[in-house]
Amino acid sequence: MSVILQAEKLCRYYRRGSETVKALQELDLTLHKGQIISIVGRSGSGKTTLLNQVGCLDTPTSGRLIIAGTDVTALKEKELEHFRRNHIGFIFQLFYLIPTINVLENVELPLVFARRHNRQKVLEVLELVGLAGKEKLLPKQLSGGDMQRVAIARALINNPKILLADEPTGRLEKEEKAPIMDLFQQLTKEGLAIIIATHDLAQARYGERILELKDGRIIAEHSPETIVRLRG
Amino acid sequence: MKLGVFAIKNLAQHKVRTILTLLSIVAAVAVLFTLLSFNQGYEAALKDQLQQMGVHIMAVPMGCPFESATLILKGGKIPAYLDMSVMEQIDQIDGIQIAAPSLMHGLIRPEEGRTDIFLGIDERMLTLKNWWKIKGSFFKKNNDIILGYNAALVELAEVGDQIYLPEYDKTFNVVGILESTGTQDDGFFYIPLATAQALFGQEHKITHIQIRVKDPAQADAIAGQLQNIDGLSVLTTAELMGTMLSLMGSAKTLIFSIVLIAIVISTLGVLNTVLMSVFERTREIGIMRATGAAKRHIFALIWLETLSLSLIGGTLGIVIALIGAGQIETVIKRFLPIAPQGSIVSLDPGNLLLCLAFILGIGVFAGLYPAYKAATANPIQTLRKE
Numbered sequence: 001m002s003v004i005l006q007a008e009k010l011c012r013y014y015r016r017g018s019e020t021v022k023a024l025q026e027l028d029l030t031l032h033k034g035q036i037i038s039i040v041g042r043s044g045s046g047k048t049t050l051l052n053q054v055g056c057l058d059t060p061t062s063g064r065l066i067i068a069g070t071d072v073t074a075l076k077e078k079e080l081e082h083f084r085r086n087h088i089g090f091i092f093q094l095f096y097l098i099p100t101i102n103v104l105e106n107v108e109l110p111l112v113f114a115r116r117h118n119r120q121k122v123l124e125v126l127e128l129v130g131l132a133g134k135e136k137l138l139p140k141q142l143s144g145g146d147m148q149r150v151a152i153a154r155a156l157i158n159n160p161k162i163l164l165a166d167e168p169t170g171r172l173e174k175e176e177k178a179p180i181m182d183l184f185q186q187l188t189k190e191g192l193a194i195i196i197a198t199h200d201l202a203q204a205r206y207g208e209r210i211l212e213l214k215d216g217r218i219i220a221e222h223s224p225e226t227i228v229r230l231r232g
Numbered sequence: 233m234k235l236g237v238f239a240i241k242n243l244a245q246h247k248v249r250t251i252l253t254l255l256s257i258v259a260a261v262a263v264l265f266t267l268l269s270f271n272q273g274y275e276a277a278l279k280d281q282l283q284q285m286g287v288h289i290m291a292v293p294m295g296c297p298f299e300s301a302t303l304i305l306k307g308g309k310i311p312a313y314l315d316m317s318v319m320e321q322i323d324q325i326d327g328i329q330i331a332a333p334s335l336m337h338g339l340i341r342p343e344e345g346r347t348d349i350f351l352g353i354d355e356r357m358l359t360l361k362n363w364w365k366i367k368g369s370f371f372k373k374n375n376d377i378i379l380g381y382n383a384a385l386v387e388l389a390e391v392g393d394q395i396y397l398p399e400y401d402k403t404f405n406v407v408g409i410l411e412s413t414g415t416q417d418d419g420f421f422y423i424p425l426a427t428a429q430a431l432f433g434q435e436h437k438i439t440h441i442q443i444r445v446k447d448p449a450q451a452d453a454i455a456g457q458l459q460n461i462d463g464l465s466v467l468t469t470a471e472l473m474g475t476m477l478s479l480m481g482s483a484k485t486l487i488f489s490i491v492l493i494a495i496v497i498s499t500l501g502v503l504n505t506v507l508m509s510v511f512e513r514t515r516e517i518g519i520m521r522a523t524g525a526a527k528r529h530i531f532a533l534i535w536l537e538t539l540s541l542s543l544i545g546g547t548l549g550i551v552i553a554l555i556g557a558g559q560i561e562t563v564i565k566r567f568l569p570i571a572p573q574g575s576i577v578s579l580d581p582g583n584l585l586l587c588l589a590f591i592l593g594i595g596v597f598a599g600l601y602p603a604y605k606a607a608t609a610n611p612i613q614t615l616r617k618e
Contacts, residue, residue: 057522057611078526085524092615096519100241105233110524112233154523 004161004193005031005054010063012049012216023049025216026063031162036184036194038207040227046216047197051164054195056084068161085114089155093167095147097139097154104135107153114158122157129153129183145176152183156192163187163194169203181206201227235529239536246509250541253505256498257545257594258552264491265553265587266560271484273578275477286361287469288451289443291322291331291458294465313437314463321461322441327454329446332356333438335428339399348383350421352428352438360444361417367391368408371424377404378422381412395421400431495594498545502598506538510606517606518614531607538599539592546591554579 012024024046031037039047052058053065056072059080065072068087075083097106108122126132129149139147148168155163165184169177181203184194196207204210210222243250293312313335322331335352358370366378368391379389384406389395393406404423412418429435445454451468458466510517517530525533553560557579 052612055522057615081524081526084522085526090519090522092519096515096615098516098519100245101233101238105238108233109238109520112235112238113520113523113525113529158524 002033003030004033004068005029006064006066007054008064008066010050010053010065011061012046012053012058013061023216024053024060027216027218029211029218031193031195033161033191033193034188035209036188036196036207038204038210039195039197039213040199040201040204040210040222041213042199045213047213048166049216050213051090051166051195051197054162055088055090055164056080085110085158087161089158089160089163091148091151091155091163091165091168093170095139095144095151095171097147097150099139102136102138103131103142103150106139106150107157110154110158116158122153125153125156128156130179143176144172145180148172148176148180149183152180156187161193163192165194165196167198167200168196169200170198177203235533236536236540239533239540242509242513242533243537243540249505249508253498253501253541254545254548256501257542257591258549260491260494260498261546261549261587261591262553262556263494264590265550265583266557267484267487267491268583268586269553269557269578269580270560271480272580272583274480276578278473278476286363286444287442288445288448289455289458290467290469290472291318291441291443291461292465292467293439294463313434313439314441316436316438318461318464319438319441322443322458325454325457327445327447327450329444330356330360331441331443332360333425333441335425335432335434335437336439337428337432337434339397346386348421349419350423350428350432352425352432353422354425357422357442360442364413364417365411366408367411368406370408372407373405374424374427375402375404376407376424378408378410379406380410380420380422381418383419383421384409402431495590499594499598502538502541502594503601505541506534506599506602507605509537510534510602513606514609514614517609518611521611522615527607530609531603534603534606535596535599538602539595542591542595542598546587546594549591550584550587 007027007029010024010027010029011022013020013022015021027046027050029037029050039050041047049058053060054067056067056075060073063073067083070083072080072083098109101109103126104122107125108117108119111117111122123132123135126135129152131146131149131153134142134146139150142150152163152168163184168184169180172180177200184196185206188194196203198204204222205224205227207224210224210227211218212220212222291314293314295312314333316333319331319333322328332353334357337350337352339348339350341348355370358364368378371378377395379387379395384390387393387395389406389409391406391409395404395406396402397404410417410422423431425438429437443454443458445451451470455466455468458464520530520533521527
């Protein structure tokens with residue numbers, strides 16, 4: 001399968017007072033189309049920093065990051081905004097839906113910013129994530145699982161190449177977790193590549209590769225089978 | 233969904249805060265529009281009123297000519313008198329078309345809560361005010377009276393009726409009623425000059441002389457000659473109007489300064505509301521950035537919220553000012569030294585455009601900082617914020 005993301009010796013350092021924090025250290029990573037990679041590690045290990053780099057929300061201190069054939073480290077701010085809009089989808093632990101607008105409008109929002117109004121596409125994506133019939137509901141009227149489905153639909157609306165999920169099931173009830181992860185697996189069949197950052201080893205096993213991060217470095221790679229054993 | 237709709241929905245999220253902010257804009261704009269309308273209307277009405285008088289010069293007893301002129305226009309008891317002999321000197325001056333002497337006297341009627349203004353006049357007044365239309369006739373006898381249009385309404389009198397003045401134990405026969413002139417003349421009670429002088433104990437005295445010149449361009453020159461007459465103080469209507477408008481100008485500056493402060497406060501109110509909402513939605517803004525919003529989108533969204541607030545508040549303010557113009561006019565008239573007849577609040581499209589431009593100014597200015605703040609927020613930090 002073709003490579004969608006290639007990170008080479010990616011570093012992200014920043015200053016905290018007189019101290020230099022090495023959030024990512026010479027990280028190499030390859031992600032293929034239709035692949036799920038899980039990133040595990042404790043808080044502060046660099047999971048979110050990695051997602052921010054891949055999501056073009058932040059620029060690395062050094063190293064190269066090539067996404068869909070484009071070296072994003074060479075892009076200027078406006079080009080990064082444009083690139084992010086067309087190639088990256090984000091999902092967060094707390095869903096972060098806009099409370100004042102309904103399900104349909106939340107999903108439509110990225111299209112509004114991209115000036116690509118397409119109501120039909122919004123309805124299709126909502127159906128894909130299992131929210132058909134709930135278009136007019138406000139976020140507060142939804143369960144946690146449905147809120148995360150809205151967030152996934154919002155992330156998918158611009159046809160991204162990579163979906164970045166930061167603790168996507170962290171705030172969900174036990175019975176809501178598996179359907180969301182199953183949905184991710186379903187999406188990879190369309191060629192979507194997904195990076196999941198999680199503490200939850202049970203969810204991490206959905207990844208084809210499971211990378212363990214510590215102090216901004218990959219210290220181990222696990223398979224879904226070995227991670228199940230690690231959980232005990 | 234359009235970005236504007238999204239902005240309105242964001243404003244609707246905090247209804248009380250939005251309404252309070254709107255009210256401050258409504259008040260500032262309503263006051264501004266009313267003042268602009270009043271200022272323009274009052275100037276125009278005052279000019280009309282003075283022009284309709286057909287009088288170019290007013291001669292009053294020595295003293296403060298402006299006070300006397302004001303009392304004459306408004307109606308009241310003039311505290312000083314001229315001797316009728318000045319009329320002979322005035323008549324010798326070239327260029328005067330007509331000079332009409334009058335004796336004005338105010339009769340206070342506390343039980344009715346009003347002052348009836350009696351004006352002693354003779355035929356010369358009829359020549360001066362040649363547009364007067366009298367239902368009935370001019371005086372033929374000493375105890376004849378002509379009522380101004382409004383005075384007749386107040387007295388419920390018709391031609392042929394009698395009016396009794398208990399203060400002087402005197403009965404007048406109503407021989408004529410003025411058709412409405414739309415000026416102060418409508419409110420006066422007109423009696424023969426000699427009768428007024430005898431009745432009010434001012435034999436051979438008058439309170440003022442209204443003069444029309446043949447050529448208005450010569451008014452100043454003639455006023456200069458009149459000034460030389462002993463005991464006479466002279467005022468041209470142009471001077472009178474200029475002084476009144478200049479007095480108005482000072483009051484206007486003061487009022488506009490207060491309105492300016494109100495405007496600054498409402499602008500800060502808008503700025504504060506939008507800025508608070510930006511701070512509260514820091515994470516939301518981060519999410520929008522992560523889901524494809526460029527800085528300009530965030531800037532536009534926040535700016536649209538401010539502009540919507542200003543436009544809605546401003547439009548409401550103008551509507552309220554338009555609806556309330558009548559009531560506002562009634563209140564203002566009570567406090568004015570001279571309130572011309574007719575409307576003194578002019579609802580001019582120019583003022584409307586000025587207010588709309590001003591509203592947009594509030595929106596544009598108050599929205600700049602919050603919009604800039606939101607657009608330049610670091611998306612990573614905003615997403616991290618709990």
